Amino acid sequence: MTDILIIGGGGMVGQKFAHSLASAPLSEDDRVTLFDRSFPDAAPLPGERVLGDITDRTAVSALLARRFDIIYLLASVVSGEAERDFRKGYEINLGGFWHIMSRLEAEHEDSGNTYRPRLVFTSSIAVFGPPYPERIDDDFPPAPATSYGTQKAVSELLIADLSRRGIIDGLSLRLPTICVRPGAANLAASSFFSGIIREPLNGQEAPLPVPEDIRHWHASPRSAAGFLRHAAGIDFERAGHRRALNLPGVSCTVGEQIAALRDIAGNEIAALIRPAPDQTIYRIVTGWPRDFDPQLARSLGFRAEATFHDIIRVYLEDDFAAPV
Amino acid sequence: MTDILIIGGGGMVGQKFAHSLASAPLSEDDRVTLFDRSFPDAAPLPGERVLGDITDRTAVSALLARRFDIIYLLASVVSGEAERDFRKGYEINLGGFWHIMSRLEAEHEDSGNTYRPRLVFTSSIAVFGPPYPERIDDDFPPAPATSYGTQKAVSELLIADLSRRGIIDGLSLRLPTICVRPGAANLAASSFFSGIIREPLNGQEAPLPVPEDIRHWHASPRSAAGFLRHAAGIDFERAGHRRALNLPGVSCTVGEQIAALRDIAGNEIAALIRPAPDQTIYRIVTGWPRDFDPQLARSLGFRAEATFHDIIRVYLEDDFAAPV
Structure with a gap:
């Protein structure tokens, strides 16, 4: 046991x-x-x-x-x-x-x-x-x-x-920053990374507190x-x-995240993301890593998604309940 | 004030x-x-x-x-x-x-x-x-x-x-490891670095728990x-x-410490150091740094001794009270 x-x-x-x-x-x-x-x-x-x-x-x-x-x-x-x-x-x-x-x-x-x-x-x-x-x-x-x-x-x-x-x-x-989190936004400074995918897929507007060129590391x-x-x-x-x-993850920019959402769900959904600059979040997030080469973890067999498209698909498979 | x-x-x-x-x-x-x-x-x-x-x-x-x-x-x-x-x-x-x-x-x-x-x-x-x-x-x-x-x-x-x-x-x-400490030995694994100088200068035998090729960093x-x-x-x-x-310091081996003591105080004094191998101390000390290049501290004006001879002389000037 x-x-x-x-x-x-x-x-x-x-x-x-x-x-x-x-x-x-x-x-x-x-x-x-x-x-x-x-x-x-x-x-x-x-x-x-x-x-x-x-x-x-x-x-x-x-x-x-x-x-x-x-x-x-x-x-x-x-x-x-x-x-x-x-x-x-x-x-x-x-x-x-x-x-x-x-x-x-x-x-x-x-x-x-x-x-x-x-x-x-x-x-x-x-x-x-x-x-x-x-x-x-x-x-x-x-x-x-x-x-x-x-x-x-x-x-x-x-x-x-x-x-x-x-x-x-x-x-x-x-x-890595876990994304797309199901459920409500939380107090993590990284919460918006999930929000800009989750809220539009659920038919809601999502504020984007940082510029689209912010690059970050997700799984x-x-x-x-x-x-x-x-x-x-x-x-x-x-x-x-x-x-x-x-650990392994996907390195991508916010712009690439939005483009992946557009590819998968269409223009109308992606258009629900609205710029809403937040200096506090921006300052925290610009201090975060952008990309990794996690050789040791990969050699030990740890695996994550290969693309942000995959990350959105996992959300749709595991957590998305289509709005009634 | x-x-x-x-x-x-x-x-x-x-x-x-x-x-x-x-x-x-x-x-x-x-x-x-x-x-x-x-x-x-x-x-x-x-x-x-x-x-x-x-x-x-x-x-x-x-x-x-x-x-x-x-x-x-x-x-x-x-x-x-x-x-x-x-x-x-x-x-x-x-x-x-x-x-x-x-x-x-x-x-x-x-x-x-x-x-x-x-x-x-x-x-x-x-x-x-x-x-x-x-x-x-x-x-x-x-x-x-x-x-x-x-x-x-x-x-x-x-x-x-x-x-x-x-x-x-x-x-x-x-x-750095502070040496020569006045007074009694303490429970630091580094205590012997002071003991092998202090005890002989005070006419007492000093156990040496490590080999003479151990290099360390002192002030x-x-x-x-x-x-x-x-x-x-x-x-x-x-x-x-x-x-x-x-911080700045002096990098030297135990053998060089003993040689400096011999130069300053003579053969008879240095002969009071007796090998007394201690595996616990040896294991701790071999995990310690041997030498530094503390450029930033030096540029900020921090200063230490230039040689281990200087370190012994500081002990004699500041803390040594000749045995009566």
Whole structure:
């Protein structure tokens, strides 16, 4: 049996991943536990739901006393919110993160140093900061330019140290910006990348806060779930002593995104995108990476879409419900 | 008036720095406050002593409510102890550190975003990990190989983020291994670098836990105090967006250290060094940097000794009391 915990299992990627585990389990007898502050009412999720908050040390201790085999740590305040609300971002992304790490250390010690769970952490390309090379290779060093990126970079360092000490066997996956996210816009500064595809396809106008020449790095929610599923099968030592991987994705400009939408859905749909410049979002997004050469992750078998057209098609297949 | 706080003011470098401020003040009317868990009985220290612990959030809040102009953050669990005692290292070097940062954020907000102290943090070359180039330049990325180095690298990231947000104006100084430390050996894995000079000069045998071909990077306690004093006069923005500087020092092997001792004090003294291999220390020390090319710090006017002979002479001038 494989005892799997998804912290942040109520979030969009957590749900996708829980569903993907149902169709491609890790073992013959998976047991899946989802931990989050809330769960969507709608779709029934595979797995046991546990309500709780990673900032609540008691809840974290009770949860981790169950000594899961593999822990997926997805819970996080998103980039825009971590930048706007200093205390909330640090309390959850660093304080909550540390509750988990220190509890795992205590379980390790209490077990006579035998308990050593695998841990997969969703880091972000926001660990990087300008100036960038044309394409970022696997050796390019983290130098975050936002509080969110700082919190992710700090988490990576701590995961590497706890792994080195044998307390956990950890891996940080630096996700591309996930797009097209279903549902409502969120507080991530990257939210519009999904909005300009999702809203028009649903017959609604979508504000575009940045110029069309902004280039960025994307993968679909299906790929995100796939990354997490694929990670379970690899040797984390192969990610090197930093225990962090840049993942595959699609590099394209906003203009290319819009052109792909026009190709797939037509002029009328694409015309629903309306320029609505936002200096705050622009400033954050211009500090983000534009393109990667993720050789190590590719050699380890991680796969994403090849084109932004594919990313839109995944949205249509997995999440689009045509307006009635 | 300049209101100066030295956190860790009871430690060796803190004391040296307090004395150097007495002879080279920052302003016509310095006020110096020293915060530490204990203070040496011996020498009278310039400045007001405040007893307290950075892991005590209440004590930290009371202290920082005084809104110092410049804060020197020197308090730390040393490398060997942080490696041996996971919880103590993280509790002090990360938990205590964060009490200080979050209190400074609260003071910033309470002041209507006007209070923004300068903060100088003693980081360490232990933020780096192998493999190394022959000489480490200013762009070489941190990749710590110990818990101590991880805690310092994390602190640097947090100082950079709080500086970017305008909460503090921070600078991390990556000190070389400070040598020759006066007084007793401590729990730093680097303690023997001082011991093999100090003990023989005081007529005592000194164990040498590593082979003589180990090369490392050193500066004297006088230089350490000088770095801190010099930092007060520079524009921290010049350290770049990482807000961290590699400092000047002397690169030499243990064999060259011993030869310098022989040159200065004679064969009989140098013969008091006895090989006493220690695999734990050896493993830690072989993961440490050997040489640097600290161009940025040099261009900003930071200075250290030119040779290890100079480092021994500084010990004899500043700290050596000939055995009666």
